[in-house]
Amino acid sequence: MEQSAQGSARTGNPELRPGQARVPAQPRAADRGREWEAPSAGAARGEHTHSEQPIPRPRPVVQRSSVRGQIVDALRTALAAGELAPGEVYSAPALGERFGVSATPVREAMQQLALEGAVEVVPNRGFRVIQRDARELAELAEVRGLIEVPVMLRLARAVPAARWAELRPVAEATVRAASTGCRATYAESDRAFHRAVLSLAGNEQLLRITDDLHRRAQWPLVGGPARQRRAELVADAAEHMVLLDALAAQDLDVVRSLVREHFAGAS
Known part of the structure; x- marks a missing residue:
């Protein structure tokens, strides 16, 4: 593994494996800030002269953050799909082989997931997927309800029916995603719908917090099925259409009960 990392360092790109696109070498410290070399006697040999406009050198673009x-x-997709099982330990090199990258961006990505509470570090081994139980899922549903229900009730009073009608294609997309039976595909579509609804509140911090809670609620339970049945996904998606109708009609009682039941049934 160390030999591989050193070899990648010599190519100037520690993330990508041999055969993939490489990042140009970085300029030396002594060269930084110098866009061109001073004229010299080489001008007579076809190099630039004092009267020529120097051509800036292109600066290399490092895309480590993009790879990470x-x-x-x-x-995240593998977690939602149940491909990374709760309680199992996965090493960065092994996952790097799976995704066709070095272990470095995998470790960085796993550190991010550790901050989100999806995995925990196991020294000298890798990362263990957190084991969640029904109690944690219920707690997440309660917190989501405490935050989102008041916001949706406020939006129901203030947003015109025509605006809710514009979100129907987003709700219909969740139904199509559910019909595939793929938990990961539906998870992303489900979050997109809830973001679209809550975005009408115009609060970016609200979107960040609720999206994080929503994502956590979509991780598989320990000992539970890795995949929901297609019928369960379709039923969950159908509630989005009902919710839009209730919001447009300003039926606050239906909005309140439907959202709480929707969160309680999410898994």
């Missing part, structure tokens, strides 16, 4: 972000997304 892609791995974070891939790992």
Whole structure:
């Protein structure tokens, strides 16, 4: 593993494996800030002269954050799909082989997931997927309800019916995603719908907090099925359409009960 990391360092790109796109070498410290070399006697040999406009050198673009972000997304999808099992330990090199990258961006991505509470570090071994139980899921549903129900009730009073109608395509997308039977596909579509609804409140901090809670609620339970049945996903998605109708009609009682039941049934 150390030999591989050193070899990647020599290529100037510690993330990507041989054969993939490489990042150009970084300029030396002594060269930074110098866009061109001073004219010399070489001008007579076809090099630039004093009368020529110097051509800036292109600066290399390092895309480590891009690679790390892609791995974070891939790992989140694997978690939602149940491909990373609760309680199991996964090493960065092994996951790097799976995604076709070095262990470095995997470790960085796993550190991000550890901050989110999805995994925990196991010294000298890798990362263990957190084991969640029904109690934690119920607690997440309660917190989501405490935050989102008042917001949706306020939006129901203030947002015109025509605006809710514009969100129907987003709700319909969740139904299509549910019909595939793929938990990960539905999870992303489900979060997109809830973000679309809550975005009408115009509060970016609200979106960040609720999206994090929503994502946590979608991780598989320990000892539970890795995948929900397609019928369960479709039933969950159908509630989005009912919710839009209740919001448009300003039926606050239905909005309140439906959202709480929707969160309680999420898994």
